[in-house]
Amino acid sequence: MKKLSSTLFFILSLLSLPIAAIAQDIMPPYLPWNGKSKQLIVEKSNEWVTPFELSDGLESPSYEETMIWIEKLARNSAYLEINSIGKSEQGRQIQLVIASKDQDFTAEELSTSKKPLILFQAGIHAGEIDGKDAGMMLLRDITQGSKIDLLDHANLLFIPILNVDGHERKSEYGRVNQRGPKVMGWRTNAQNLNLNRDYTKLETAGVQAIAKVINKYDPDLYIDIHVTDGADYQYDVTYGFVETGGYSPEISNWLSSHFKPEVDGALSDQGHIPGPLLFAANGEDFTEGNIAFSFSPRFSHTYGDIRHLPAILIENHSLKPFEQRVLGTYVFLEQAIKTVGKHFASLQKAIESDQNQSMESVVVKYAFRDTPADSMDFLGIASKKVTSEITGNEYVTWKGEPITQQVPSLLMDKASASVPVPKAYWIPAEWSEVIHKMEEHGIEMEVLDEAREIQLEFSKVEEFKMVSQPYEGLMRFQSFELSKSYRKVRLQPGSVRVKTKQALGELAVILLEPESVDSFFQWGYFNSILSQTEYMETYIMEPLISKMLAEDSDLNKRFEEKKASNADFAKSPRQIYRWFYEQTPYFDQNWKVIPVGREW
Known part of the structure; x- marks a missing residue:
């Protein structure tokens, strides 16, 4: 009874606290972080300080505050232009920011420029908003700071908030598994549809806008910025692309050999820990391995792959502080611009090769390999299993202590079904x-x-x-x-x-x-x-069947064979009528x- 009383006391004490405070206070401990990328934060007295920086890296501005800040930035720079690319289900404008040192702002100019064009978007899941604040800082440093040379490498398309309605369904109770910002938006749009499941069916205004941008501007790299949930680990910026089992093998090779090493190096130099997309095989920890899923093209990065558009999915780790995640995203985007500019010729060659590959059949389904791939060195966080006093089940708790593990890599890249073209x-x-x-x-x-x-x-x-x-x-x-x-x-x-x-x-x-x-x-x-939608009455079926049997001996034979081989059929007037109806020209041939x- 004493043990139960202490448990009840703990629960009652939690109930007396604000819910948002509870969610943050009971999160697993996190590793202290003081990366070099903190130097990217400007003084609060700076004219172009972002709302994120003003809040000490704890908050992200509203839709209105974001657009007011970006519009002011654009008015003060000849290198920026803002265009609406669509209107949300609730009537908000979905805005696109174009950055070009040559002031190439039209789709024709950007799609034919000798410079690469990079499209990066934030807030497709509006609570996962790191990319918005990182993009604001980056555009500020390009147009008002010392990084204008980045626009010598590439032209930029930036969507600060894709799911604008979900962004404005904001509260302190948006994402209980995520460490900041203080106020977060919602995962789905106003119709409760998940935009990152919509790339093939195109039901949402946000993804319809993205398809329009891709077709109109023809970008050379597409980056979709998220925050992941799930198990704990040391990596703060995880990201991925279709490495194997996809539709653009030359692009995949370019991303693996050129993009990934340079971006990983930049993140590491700035105190971040980059890693691949991580999904615990058992849904709790990585003791049974990491799953490298084969996502279907309803997702952003695999939609890019099937279009032969190099595409990256960033998944910052939800248990890392908001400031750390935003700064990691900034470093990622900055290096992406440099890398694409440096290796643009080879990227163009890879894209052209994939666009012109022969296509006798297309894989429509993938499965796991029969055996795991080689084990990976995994930078994990120590955990333990605890038996719940509430349910009696075991669950995983994280200790906030770094460990290194060897875990199997389970690859879902085995073609299991294909169709001829x-x-x-x-x-x-x-x-x-x-x-x-x-x-x-x-x-x-x-x-x-x-x-x-x-x-x-x-x-x-x-x-x-x-x-x-x-x-x-x-x-x-x-x-x-x-x-x-x-x-x-x-x-x-x-x-x-x-x-x-x-x-x-x-x-x-x-x-x-x-x-x-x-x-x-x-x-x-x-x-x-x-x-x-059409049917035949019994009083018509009976004389019609008699006439058919009398005039068609082969039909008579098939009917007797059907009854002999299927007892249920022989006993069911409904099935018999149905069978005969299907033999008539009255039956719906389009059904x-x-x-x-x-x-x-």
Whole structure:
């Protein structure tokens, strides 16, 4: 009883404290940090001090405060321009900051410049806002400080807040697992959709804006800045790209051989500890290894990979202090500019090679290797298992003590399913939403201006099971079986032909082949084909079946064989009627046929 009383006393004492204070106070201890990058912080008396610096690295400004500060900076620099790239679901402008020493501010000028163009965005998950404050400091130092030479290396596109509505759903209770800033935004947008699951389906204003920017400006590097949750470790800036098992092998090689060593070196020199993307295999600690997932193109960096756009996902560690994370992001971005400028010719060569690679088949699904890759030297944090007095289960607690471990690296880069690539796909005009999304992706299409009959191959859904609840607002498939057959169809004006021999050919395959986990089919855009809308009454079926059996001996034989081989069928009038209905020309020939045809 004494032990229970002390536990109750502890809980009651916690309940008497402000919740935000509790979340920070009960976080695991963190390693002291005094990196050289602290020298990037200007004095509070500086005219261009950021709100982050004014708060001693504890706070991040609101949407309005951010844009007021950036607009003032742009008014005082000939090298900056601000453009709106879209409007959020709640009506806020999504702003793009362009930085160019040559004052190349149009899409045509930037996409054809001899300098590389780097696109970096913050706040796709609006509580994970490190990139906004780092970008503000960096632009300040470029335009008002001593780093204008960075614009000799590259032109810049900076989106300070992508998920602007989520950013303004701000409070001290935004992310309980994250050490600052004091007030944080929300992960999803105003419709509760996760923008970093939206790159293939393009349902959100934020990712629609990103697709528009990528198509319009044609950047040479794309950086998406996040903060991760999960287990503790020493690394403060972890990041990744598609290293193996992707669609742009030459770009992956360039990022591994040129980008990563130089960025890691810069971070280390400034007192940070860079690391790869880290996901504990057991969901708690790294004793069973780190998983290198194969993300599908619904995510930013893998969407970049399938577009042959070099793309980086930064995941700063949530348990590290906000100031440390922001400064690490600044160092990362600064070195990224230098590295891309230094090695731009070889990067262009890698991009061109991937865009022109032969494409007889496309992998639509990856699985784990049969055996782990080599072990990695892992800079971990000591932990222990504790038995909960509340639930009786064991859980991991972190001790704040650095350790070095050898942990297996579990790679999910084994191709487990692929599809052959046709000459082209055809999408009927009535599926205008899908056609519009293809257009938003920037995929080339030929539009029919008059009706046309054509023989195409189609997939039909034979069996299927839907998920029990929506994912990202849509009903996806849990499982399905397909068959394929040729059919002659009449396509109306407005139907489109999507050739696969184009720069975004792999993306077209991923979106249109039903086996792909990010296909429009699996996202549910063709779910209406699963509904059968015509039927036949029993009083019609009975005389019709008698007539059919009398006139078709082969049908009679098949019916008897069906009854003999399937007792359930023989006992079920419903199944018998159904079977005969399917043999008639009255049966809906379009039922469960996915309306994307393949031209071989």
